[in-house]
Amino acid sequence: MTPAEAAELLAHCAAFDRRTIGEADARAWSRALHDVPLDDDTRGAVAEHYAHTDQWITVAQVRAIRARIRSGRIDAAHPVYDGQPGETGEQFVARRRAQVTAAAEGELPARTITQAIGAAPSENLLALLPAVGRPVVEAEEPGPYVDEQTRVEIREHLPGNRAALVELEVDCPNSRCRAARRHLCRSSRGRELRGTVHGQRRDAYAVRHAQCPECGAPPSHACTTPEPHPARVRAATADRPMPNRRQLDRLMRTPPAPRKSRARHTTGGTQR
Known part of the structure; x- marks a missing residue:
């Protein structure tokens, strides 16, 4: 001065x-x-x-x-200088000082650390920020991901017994189960029944989808008896897909596991 x-x-x-x-x-x-x-x-x-x-x-x-x-x-x-390939130490010091001086003079605008190191959010993300906190307009309930015809075609080529459980299309009316559609039945101990369903669910499926050969009751109408006629149940599951042949062959060749005896507690002691 x-x-x-x-x-x-x-x-x-x-x-x-x-x-x-x-x-x-x-x-x-x-x-x-x-x-x-x-x-x-x-x-x-x-x-x-x-x-x-x-x-x-x-x-x-x-x-x-x-x-x-x-x-x-x-x-x-927040001036950040990463350096340049091939520059000497003196060049680095000079350029770094020039950057700091520019920031002190107000030539560099104020910015956050993430902006200084190039980690700031993208423009697409920033465009979504105004919508944060706003209520989402409820859209119509989406339809099924796969239509029913395609599901039937897929089931025909799936191995195992799950494809044979056509009764899963209805809710289980068993008071101890109450399994919803497309969910396996559960035993009284809470275990899933993978190869079968409760009899009440089987009857409910037969009433909904089959006509009774004995009393002539149409689908979705009950038989003249308290329970569906056996012929109606057989008619409802007559076209049930068969399990995979390899699985059946393996089951037929595998002997059943020996049943474990359980101890019984009596007044006279323990018996086996």
């Missing part, structure tokens, strides 16, 4: 504290601020000082406040 610039800075201070300025004052401030330019940050340091106190500002306070103003811009800009 030259003596003329120092005199201009002191005139700026005098506008606040009505101090008297002389040539000696200008030369003294110029020597003390020889490495500080007269810019908007220096003038801003004087204005910030007198915005909080009525005491005369000193050279040390001008330096400290100006440094704090510029440091705040650097912190807000």
Whole structure:
């Protein structure tokens, strides 16, 4: 800062504290601020000082406040320099200093850390943010993922016994089970019945889908007896898909596991 610039800075201070300025004052401030330019940050340091106190500002306070103003811009800009391939150490230092100086001068805008390192959210994600927190309009209930005809074709080529359980199309009316459609029945102990269903579910399926050969009751109408006629049950499952042949062959060749005897507790002791 030259003596003329120092005199201009002191005139700026005098506008606040009505101090008297002389040539000696200008030369003294110029020597003390020889490495500080007269810019908007220096003038801003004087204005910030007198915005909080009525005491005369000193050279040390001008330096400290100006440094704090510029440091705040650097912190807000988060300057990041990754370097360039093939650059020397001196080039790295010079370019890094230039970047920090640009941030202090306000040439780099304020940004977050994620923006500085290039990890900011994409534009597509930012476009979705305004919709966060808004209620979603209820859409119509979607239809089945696979239509019924395609399901039938798929079941015909699936191995195992699951395809043979056509009774799964109805809810199980058994009071201890109450399995919903497409869910296996459960025993009284909570185990899934994978190869069969409860008799009440079998009867319910026969009433819904088959006509009774004995009493002539049409589908979805009960027989003249409390329970469906056996012929109606057989007619409902006459076209039941057969299990996989390899599985049947394996089951026929595998002997049943021996039944484990359980101990019985009696008054006379333990019997096996």
